[in-house]
Amino acid sequence: MTITITAFERSPDRGRGLARDMRVRWALEEAAQPYDVRLLSFKAMKEPAHLALQPFGQIPTYEEGDLALFESGAIILHIAEHHPGLLPDDKNARARAIAWIFAAVSTMEPVIVDRETARFEEGKESWYEEHLAHVERRIRKRLGELSARLGDAEWLDGNFSAGDLQMISVLLRLKGSEILRDYPNLSAYVERGEARTAYRRAFAAQKAVFLAVSAG
Numbered sequence: 001m002t003i004t005i006t007a008f009e010r011s012p013d014r015g016r017g018l019a020r021d022m023r024v025r026w027a028l029e030e031a032a033q034p035y036d037v038r039l040l041s042f043k044a045m046k047e048p049a050h051l052a053l054q055p056f057g058q059i060p061t062y063e064e065g066d067l068a069l070f071e072s073g074a075i076i077l078h079i080a081e082h083h084p085g086l087l088p089d090d091k092n093a094r095a096r097a098i099a100w101i102f103a104a105v106s107t108m109e110p111v112i113v114d115r116e117t118a119r120f121e122e123g124k125e126s127w128y129e130e131h132l133a134h135v136e137r138r139i140r141k142r143l144g145e146l147s148a149r150l151g152d153a154e155w156l157d158g159n160f161s162a163g164d165l166q167m168i169s170v171l172l173r174l175k176g177s178e179i180l181r182d183y184p185n186l187s188a189y190v191e192r193g194e195a196r197t198a199y200r201r202a203f204a205a206q207k208a209v210f211l212a213v214s215a216g
């Protein structure tokens with residue numbers, strides 16, 4: 001059955017692969033699953049047809065036959081559970097890989113999104129600099145803990161998994177910042193993810209959308 005995901009018609013990430021459709025694209029490429037993309041304007045995202053799929057008016061969503069899913073973590077887990085290559089066969093290792101999906105979205109991503117929110121929405125406030133220092137301290141705490149756990153391993157727990165895909169996708173939102181550069185093993189971990197063929201195919205596909213819109 002055809003898989004259809006939704007993505008920004010004009011992504012504010014300007015083809016840098018930071019919007020969350022990228023991580024779903026990546027998972028589908030790792031699973032060697034072809035997919036269609038329905039591109040949505042910001043307006044269309046808030047209209048009833050899309051709200052029926054995604055109650056918060058956001059992307060991505062995932063449709064396959066009579067299944068409609070939202071929440072990128074849930075979509076990635078669904079893909080991983082239904083296709084080989086993203087979760088180990090061993091049941092305990094599989095459970096640990098799923099734990100890393102949750103760790104990425106519920107422990108690591110919120111502190112990183114806090115920094116983006118502060119920079120985009122609070123930059124003019126008198127307390128911005130002090131607030132940003134606290135936010136970045138919280139990010140560094142989590143990065144230090146993740147760095148210690150990863151050590152010199154290639155992936156978080158054995159072979160590459162959906163947990164790595166989600167964690168690397170979250171860490172990529174720090175790409176280019178001096179913060180991630182302070183954790184060389186995490187920078188190298190992210191680069192290993194970016195070097196994967198599936199990542200590069202997903203990145204090229206989402207960037208092609210931006211280039212087409214920019215050329216239009």
Ligand SMILES: N[C@@H](CCC(=O)N[C@@H](CSCc1ccc([N+](=O)[O-])cc1)C(=O)NCC(=O)O)C(=O)O
Pocket residue numbers: 011012013014018019020021045057058059060070071072073
């Ligand atoms: N928890 C949901 C969150 C989905 C979400 O945040 N979607 C964003 C796009 S990805 C977040 C995002 C947006 C932009 C950049 N960027 O770099 O420009 C990066 C990430 C969205 O639709 N925003 C529009 C809205 O909320 O009205 C999930 O993981 O699926």
